[in-house]
Amino acid sequence: MPRFLTPLLYERSGRFSVEKALFLLASLLPAAWLAGRAMAGDLGPRPWTEAIHFTGLWAVRFLAVTLAISPLRRLLMLPKLYFGRRVFGVATLGYALLHLALFILDQGAGRALSEIVLRVYLVIGAVALLLLVALGATSWDGAIRRLGGERWNRLHKAVFVIAALGSVHFFLQSKLDVTEPVLMSGVFLFLMVYRIAVKLFGTVTPLGLAGLAVVASGLTAGAEMAWYGLATRVDPWLVLEANLSFDLGLRPAWWVLIGGLAVAAGTAAWGRLAPARKGAGGRKMAPA
Structure with a gap:
C-alpha cells in the first residue's frame, strides 16, 4: 500500500479504521462517476468544460463537508467523525488540483497561465488553491509535530479564507x-x-x-x-x-x-x- 494512504486508512495506534475507509470511499465516488461518464461519452458537447466544472463543484462540496465535520461531531457526540476531517480535506485538495489540471489540459499550459493572470476570478481561485496546498502539505502528523499545535491551528484557520475565496471564484465563474x-x-x-x-x-x-x-x-x-x-x-x-x-x-x-x-x-x-x-x-x- 502507498505510504501516503496510511494516515487515511489507519488510526495512530496502527489499527485499520473502517470509518476512515468509508470516508475515503465516499471521497472517491464522484471521481469514479466522472470517469464512468467520460468513458460512456456522457459529458455533453463540451466534455472538457463539463469535467472542469464537475471537479470544481466537488472541491467546493468537499470543503463544505470538511467544515461540517467538527460541528456534527460536537452535536452528535460521535468522536470518530473526526477521522473524516483529514480524509475530506485531502479530497478537497485532490479535486481542486484535478480541476486545475483539466483546465491546463484543455487550454494548454501557456494559455492557461495567461488566463489565470488576466482574469480576476482565476486569480482568486489560484490563491485559494495555493492555500489548500499549504494546508494539505501540513496535514500529516510529522508536520503537526514540527509546527506545534498552536501554530498548526493558526495556519489551518486559513480554511475559512479558502471557503470565502472559493465562493467568490464560484460566483464569478458562474456568471448569470x-x-x-x-x-x-x-x-x-x-x-x-x-x-x-x-x-x-x-x-x-x-x-x-x-x-x-x-x-x-x-x-x-x-x-x-x-x-x-x-x-x-x-x-x-x-x-x-x-x-x-x-x-x-x-x-x-x-x-x-x-x-x-x-x-x-x-x-x-x-x-x-x-x-x-x-x-x-x-x-x-x-x-x-
Whole structure:
C-alpha cells in the first residue's frame, strides 16, 4: 500500500479504521462517476468544460463537508467523525488540483497561465488553491509535530479564507446562473454562524440551531440579492420577491433553511434516542 494512504486508512495506534475507509470511499465516488461518464461519452458537447466544472463543484462540496465535520461531531457526540476531517480535506485538495489540471489540459499550459493572470476570478481561485496546498502539505502528523499545535491551528484557520475565496471564484465563474454558488455559500454561512454561536454561548441547543437556520437562510437570500444588485442589472428586489415565492421552485435560501431545520430536528432526535451520548457533552472537542 502507498505510504501516503496510511494516515487515511489507519488510526495512530496502527489499527485499520473502517470509518476512515468509508470516508475515503465516499471521497472517491464522484471521481469514479466522472470517469464512468467520460468513458460512456456522457459529458455533453463540451466534455472538457463539463469535467472542469464537475471537479470544481466537488472541491467546493468537499470543503463544505470538511467544515461540517467538527460541528456534527460536537452535536452528535460521535468522536470518530473526526477521522473524516483529514480524509475530506485531502479530497478537497485532490479535486481542486484535478480541476486545475483539466483546465491546463484543455487550454494548454501557456494559455492557461495567461488566463489565470488576466482574469480576476482565476486569480482568486489560484490563491485559494495555493492555500489548500499549504494546508494539505501540513496535514500529516510529522508536520503537526514540527509546527506545534498552536501554530498548526493558526495556519489551518486559513480554511475559512479558502471557503470565502472559493465562493467568490464560484460566483464569478458562474456568471448569470448562480443558483449553485448561492446554495454553497449558504451552507458556508450556516456553518460560520454556528461557530460564532458556539464561541459566544459555548453550546447550541436544537432550538438554537433552528434559529441559526433562519439567520443563515436570511443571509443566503441577502447574498443572492447583493450579487444580482452588484454584478448584474437585475433588480435585487425582484430577486427578493423570487425568494419569497415558489413560482420558480425553491430558491437556495429555502434549501438552507430546510437543511438547517433538518439538522436541528436530527440533533434533537439523536439526543432522545441516545441519551447516554449526551453525557459526553462536557468533553472539550477539537477546534472547529
